[in-house]
Amino acid sequence: METERTSLKLQDQLCFPLYTASRLVTQCYAPILNTLGITYPQYLVLLVLWENDAVNLSFIADRLQLQSNTLTPLLKRMQExxxxxxxxSETDERNIIIALTTNGKTLRQEAANIPQYLADKLPLSAEEARQLYHILYKLIGNV
Amino acid sequence: METERTSLKLQDQLCFPLYTASRLVTQCYAPILNTLGITYPQYLVLLVLWENDAVNLSFIADRLQLQSNTLTPLLKRMQExxxxxxxxSETDERNIIIALTTNGKTLRQEAANIPQYLADKLPLSAEEARQLYHILYKLIGNV
DNA sequence: TATATTTGTATCGTGAGCGATATAATCGTT
DNA sequence: AACGATTATATCGCTCACGATACAAATATA
Known part of the structure; x- marks a missing residue:
């Protein structure tokens, strides 16, 4: 109903469950990511690098929709x-090349079970997960 | 496919569009909330108080699924x-009663158009919004 | 009625996010 | 070659989030 999308009741807001679900799912990752000694945003950076190693900051920024003011300190912590x-980069000194260390590469094997670990934790059917995925990407693509 | 939920590819993760959509939707609020001089989490607190004024911190914590270590400083800023x-509270001095000022109450009228403002910004059909809402609350309720 | 436990809130430290701005390297245009 | 525009990253300041912990008030139990 139209009123449900335009009232000021917390229960009628779409943004609130989005905000809350995001936080709670991130918290679901915490136990398993703690064992690897990394945080959730750091895990996302690793996902990018495991697919494309030795890329510049802008590449990661583009893939994760984050800016340099978030990534620069985050990447420094990952370096530490x-x-x-x-x-x-030697060819263009404006670029900073982010590359995995041996440790960073090795972590991929230890992380292999994380997606299944989380899929088991989330109480969604395959169909619901598919729907959610589809709608969220529609949201991201056009906002 | 099962592999889509258990691979380490960024594109196969459900958590990533959730995390990103949450951030981007919050950013959608920024322009209109800026005109009111408040942030998105502060807006959520106001949504709670506009429905139930003069409640203790725990009530807000329960409604927003936030803890005192987040809410205490946030509420202090809203007081400032x-x-x-x-x-x-005089009856139980452990409780701190949060109540709207006249300004806080007045802001409700200025915020009345925010839900419609956002519904127009988000590229979702009513049906998609309903589905998203339903799935997200299922996620929140069981995680 | 002491004392242990629980409850409600606050404090501390760390790591994001992000608007605004700065800076240096590169590119384009003349 | 000079110089303005663009690009890539960094810095600053502020506000969340959240784990761990502290502390006082209230309650339960002995």
Whole structure:
């Protein structure tokens, strides 16, 4: 109903369950990511690098929809953890090349079971997960 | 497919569009909330108080699924903005009663158009919004 | 009525997010 | 070659989130 999308009741807001679900799902990752010594945003960076190693910051920024003011300190912490290296490109010194260390690459095997671990934790059917995925990407693509 | 929920590809993760959609939708609120001089989490607190004024911190914590370590400083900032008062309960001094000021109450009228403003911004059909809402609450309720 | 437990809130430290702005390297245009 | 525009990243300041912990008030139990 139209009133449900335009009232000021908390229960009628779509944004609130989105905000809350995002936080709660992130918290679901915490136990297993803690065993790897990383945070959820750091895990996302690793997902990018496991697919495309040795990319510049902008590449990661584009894939994760994050900006340099978020990524620069985040990547510095990952460097301190020994997961990545940060090297200025020789061909274009504006670029900083982010590459996995041996540790960062090795972590991929330890992370292999994380998606299944989470799929088991979330109380969604395959069909609901598919619907949610579809709607969220529609949201992201056009907002 | 099962592999889609259990691979380490960024595109196969359900958590990532959830995390991103949440951030992007919050960013959608920023322009209109800026005109009111408040942030998105502060807006959520106001939604609670506009429905139930003069409640303790735990009530807000329960409704928003946030903890005191998040809410205490957030509420202090809202007090400094002149939106709420924070008063110790006389019957039980452990409780701190959060109540709207006149300013806080007045803001409700200025916020009345926010839900419609956002519904127009989000590229979802009524049916998609309903589905999303339903799935997200299922997620929140059981995680 | 002491004392242990529970409850409600606050404090501390760390890591995001993000608007605004800065800076240096590169590119385009003249 | 000079210089303005663009690009890539970094810095600053502020506001969340949240785990861990502290602390006082209230309650339960001995």
């Amino acid at each position: 953890l020994g997961l990545i290296t940060r090297t200025r | 903005l002149g939106l709420i008062t924070r008063t110790r």
